[in-house]
Amino acid sequence: MRKLINYKNNILKTVSAEVEKDEDLTELITDLDKIGTFFHAYGISAVQLGIPKRVFLFREDSLKQFSLAINPQILEISETGNVAMEGCLSFPSISLPIARPFMCKVQFENQARELVEATYTGLLARVFLHEKDHLDSKTIADNLSLLKKDLLDKKIAKWLKKISLADMVYERN
Numbered sequence: 001m002r003k004l005i006n007y008k009n010n011i012l013k014t015v016s017a018e019v020e021k022d023e024d025l026t027e028l029i030t031d032l033d034k035i036g037t038f039f040h041a042y043g044i045s046a047v048q049l050g051i052p053k054r055v056f057l058f059r060e061d062s063l064k065q066f067s068l069a070i071n072p073q074i075l076e077i078s079e080t081g082n083v084a085m086e087g088c089l090s091f092p093s094i095s096l097p098i099a100r101p102f103m104c105k106v107q108f109e110n111q112a113r114e115l116v117e118a119t120y121t122g123l124l125a126r127v128f129l130h131e132k133d134h135l136d137s138k139t140i141a142d143n144l145s146l147l148k149k150d151l152l153d154k155k156i157a158k159w160l161k162k163i164s165l166a167d168m169v170y171e172r173n
Contacts, residue, residue, distance in 0.1 A: 001031050001034060001035075002028075002035075002049040002050065002051070003049070003050075004035060004049065004090065005047075005048060005049065005050045005090070007092075007139075007141075008153075009050070011050055011052055012047060012048075012134070012137070013137045014047065014052045014137055015052070015135070015137045016045075016047050016052040016053050016054045016055075016135040016136075016137075017052060018053075018054055019053050019054055019070050019071055019109075021113065023053075025053075028046055028049070028053070028055065029057070029068060031049055032044050032046065032049065032055075032056070032057045032066075033057060033066055036057050036066060036089075039089055041059075041089055042058065042059050042127040043056055043057060043058035043059065043127045043128075043131040044056060044057050044089060044131070045057075045131045045134040045135060046135075047134050048089055048090050048134060054070065054071045054072065054135045055071075056068075056069050056132075056134065056135065057131075058124075058131055059124075059127060060124065067110070069106075069108040069109075069110075069128070069131070070108060070110070070111075071108060072106055072107070072108035072128070072131075072132055072135070073106065073108065074104055074106055074129070074132060075104075075105040075106060075107055075117070076103075076104065076105040077103065077105075077129075078101045078103035078104070079101070080102050081099060081100050081101040082099070082102065083097050083098065083100075084097070084098065084100070084126065085097055085098075086126070086140050088140050090134075090139060091139070091141060091152070091156060092156055092159055092160065093156060093159040094155065096140045096144075098126075098130075098140055100129050100130075102121060102122065102125060103119065103120070103121045103125055104119070104120055104125045104128060105117070105119045106118055106119075106128060106132075
């Protein structure tokens with residue numbers, strides 16, 4: 001099973017490539033599902049496992065199970081939104097205030113490679129947009145000052161040392 005890449009890994013700053021029609025995603029989807037389920041995550045993207053492809057899993061139907069988004073596109077976002085605390089598997093033990101639109105209309109391919117168009121609001125919009133940001137090389141820490149990034153780095157490093165399961169799911173640098 002793949003591991004979550006280290007939050008300092010430059011691959012998180014790579015724009016993910018489109019998934020080709022004939023690409024086999026079976027193993028990648030299995031790994032995403034295992035790690036996302038282990039952490040009870042709302043979403044997880046392929047780039048977080050070191051695979052810069054435009055694929056992510058996100059909790060949709062009442063947040064009970066994952067849905068797959070391949071080559072997602074944002075068609076429309078609301079002008080209104082809010083700021084809420086967001087966490088991220090790439091930044092363990094960290095939550096930051098992030099401004100997001102309240103609604104997004106999106107298009108993506110599902111696991112059967114059928115084109116889906118959907119409108120999400122509230123938490124689902126936030127999750128979808130968060131994961132889509134990963135595919136576009138954006139993270140929740142992008143707008144932090146250098147001082148805050150240094151503090152964030154120290155907090156995450158301390159957490160990773162304390163957690164015995166960290167080696168099972170996070171790469172080490």
